[in-house]
Amino acid sequence: MKILLIEDDQLTSEYLAAVLKDDHFVVDVVFNGQEGLDYATLWDYDVIILDLQLPKIDGISLCRQLRSKKKQTPILILTACQETDKISIGLNAGADDYVLKPCDPPQLIARIRALTRRGNNISSSSVLTWGQLSLNLVSAQVTYKQQVINLRNQEYHLLELFLRHPQRIFSRSLIINHLWETGDIPSESAVTNLVKDLRNKIKAAGMEEDMFETIYGLGYRLNPVPPHLLEDEITVDQDGKKTKEYEEGIDLINQLTDKFIFALEQRISTLEEIILLLQSERLSSQNIEKAKEEAHQLAGSLGTYGYNEGSKLARTIEDLLKKIAKVKQTNITDINELLQLISQLKQEINTSKEESISKNEAKPTCSLVLSIGLEESLLIELQQEALLYKLQLSNFQDLKNISNVSQKNIPKIILLKINKFDKKAFNDIRSIQNKFPTVPILILATEDDLTYRLKAARYGIKKYLVEPVSTKDILETINTLLSPLSSSQTNIMIVDDDPIIVTTIRKILHPWGFQITGLSEVNQFWNILTQTNPDLLILDLEMPTINGIELCRVVRQDKKYATLPIIVVTAHTEIKYLQKSFEAGANDFLSKPIIKSELVARVFNQIDK
8 A cells, every 4th residue: 555644754754664664655745845745646546645734735635636536545643732623624624534643653554544444435454365365454474274474565466456456457557656766766667577576476375267358458457256266265364473674674663763862952953043043032933934844744753653741842932832822922031941851851862862872882682670669789789690691680779760761671570679667659559550551560578468469469460579588589489570571472363353453552562572362253263273372362252243252152162272362352341240240251351442551461471371
């Protein structure tokens, strides 16, 4: 699928383009509304993504002009503006959907796929098939008779194009329009070679039939599926292991993130210079608008790259500048507040920059353990022996500085010392869990007390040790907690008739190293279950043909799967629904909308058991 991305901030557009290309989209990028209008008028796109605040032609005006030209391409608004009136105006101007910055890449991609399904009126299935060949839109994987066919990006896009439009004849020029970025257009002979290469790879995988018909003088189209293959069509939605292409995509995104961090200093300096001009009472509408533009772009790009605290600071600066622009005057209080916010923003970025340098210079092979409140003598002993267990200890005497621990450097385990009669101990646990919701906590207590043990259990504490205890026992307990986290062999099967939910859960769990099998065609459930033998099952409770409760009962009937952990996902949290789920054999439930931290915590909780 081909996307037009219209975003005036270059760093944000580079990042989003990399994310989209990593998910097998072809992307054209332009930086202002006029270029966006020209591109959208001249070329065909499957989706247009645009920012509301664009130079030359703003996003809302662009929507109106495209619709007035009878362009029906789905439009997705990408904006940092949280005012509902602006979003409503954009939707009324012709946009089909919107995503707020900072946007979550899995959510953005899911919205794009939903728009293309709606626009093309195609099936909601996440798998396109032709006989025993399947193309999985979620994992971007092509298989024939369940054996993976390794395709280059352009080969994959061409196959997807044919499978999405089985009755359509594609000329060579039309294929070029769909598959190549506008600035990289090849000759028509490249299409001939591409079709030839795709045919050869499918044939090498064992397919005897010719999928594609050459219509001389017109182009190519997908052949009808031969009758003898119709009964063998498959709808398996299964992810394989990470491919080299996926790893390269992640590396590219990391490189862009590093580039972004190092480019921020100049942008912040520019903003600071403008504010100093305001301090010297050189208040002009041009300076104010320039400062607002810089702050707005900083807020959006910081959020896009995952630096939410920095984004909030930039948003506060933007709001204060809007206030100054409205009253058309400055005072010393406003200027001091702006300079203080700039200072905080610099500090936030410098912290991220140091982490980026550290990450590139040496990738640690040890698992990070964050300890809180340990005595110096015990800490020294643990640090001396930790390397033998491939552990690295970082200690805080209390929770005051825990906010300085970045989300980019999350510990694997937290070791918390609790002293007798420490009334705020469990408030500390809640604070830790709010900061690191998926990280297991090991308590080291000075007294063995049932009341404390009960409270710890209610807070979901994994392990509870009581002094005196040897450093060996502490480190071995930490390793016990780590073992499920380091396993890349855990296979999770997700069953939901909505491919967007399957995609969302997969994107959340994939970075933790799980093998994911997604299924949207519920009728294939038993075949896929017995083929993959998952370690955990995630079921949607409400599905049209077979619901999650019925699937729970089917699983529990079988001796082999009688103890398989099952999590049901539901929008209904009433007691009667939960009771029916547990009676049918579910182990846990997850409410919709899905919260990332809760999903990960519940998955690890079931795997630990």
